[in-house]
Amino acid sequence: MKLYGAAYSRAGRCVWMLEEIGQPYEHVGTSPRGESRTPEMLKLNPNGHVPVLDDNGYIIWESLAINQYLAEKTGALWPAGVQAHGQVAQWSLWAMTEAESHLVTMLMNMMFLPEAQRNPAAVEQARTSLGTPMQVLDNHLANRAYLLGADFNVADLNVCSVLGLAALLQYDLSPYANVSAWVGRCMSRPAAQRYQQKAQEAMSKMG
Incomplete structure (x- = not known):
C-alpha cells in the first residue's frame, strides 16, 4: 500500500491507521500546498487533495473513508455488526x-x-x-x-x-x-x- 500526503495534513490520520494495522506501507509525503495538484496527483485524486491511498491499484481518497476501508479490509479496529x-x-x-x-x-x-x-x-x-x-x-x-x-x-x-x-x-x-x-x-x-x-x-x- 502507498499513502500520499504529508503527515501534518489530514493524511496524518491515515498514517496513524496504517501504523495501527502494522502492515508494510510506503508513505509519500506529498504536501497539500501545491504538490497535491500536479498532473500525476490529479490522476489519483481529481479534487487535488491529499491523502490518497493506492492499495495495489485500488485508489481511494478522503481520509476518514480511507481509514474505514483499511479497518474493514484488515479487521483491525473494525467492530462487529x-x-x-x-x-x-x-x-x-x-x-x-x-x-x-x-x-x-x-x-x-x-x-x-x-x-x-x-x-x-x-x-x-x-x-x-x-x-x-x-x-x-x-x-x-x-x-x-x-x-x-x-x-x-x-x-x-x-x-x-x-x-x-x-x-x-x-x-x-x-x-x-x-x-x-x-x-x-x-x-x-x-x-x-x-x-x-x-x-x-x-x-x-x-x-
Missing part, C-alpha cells in the same frame, strides 16, 4: 461536520494565514461554537472508555485525529474531563505516538 458499523460512520462524519470546521477556522487564523489576514473575532466565534459538539462528546463518554464501549476502534481514531487540532491550538479541554481523558487514552497508543513523531518531523521540514 452492522449497527457498530453505522456508529463508526456516524461518529466519523460527526467529527467532520460538527467539529473540524471550527478547528480549521482557528488554525488558519492563529497559525497559517498571513498576520494581516487573520481575524481574531473569527477565532473566538469558532472557539465558542466548538463548545457545543465538545459537550455532546463529553456527555457520550461519561460512562464508557471509548466511543462504542470498552474497546478502541477506528471511530475513536477518526474522531481523535480531528480533535487533535485542539491540542495544537491549546484549546482548553478542562471543562470536558471525559473528552480529555479519552484523548489521553487514544494518543498514548504506540501507533499514535509513531504518527505524532512523523507529523512533527514533517512540520519541522516545512519551509
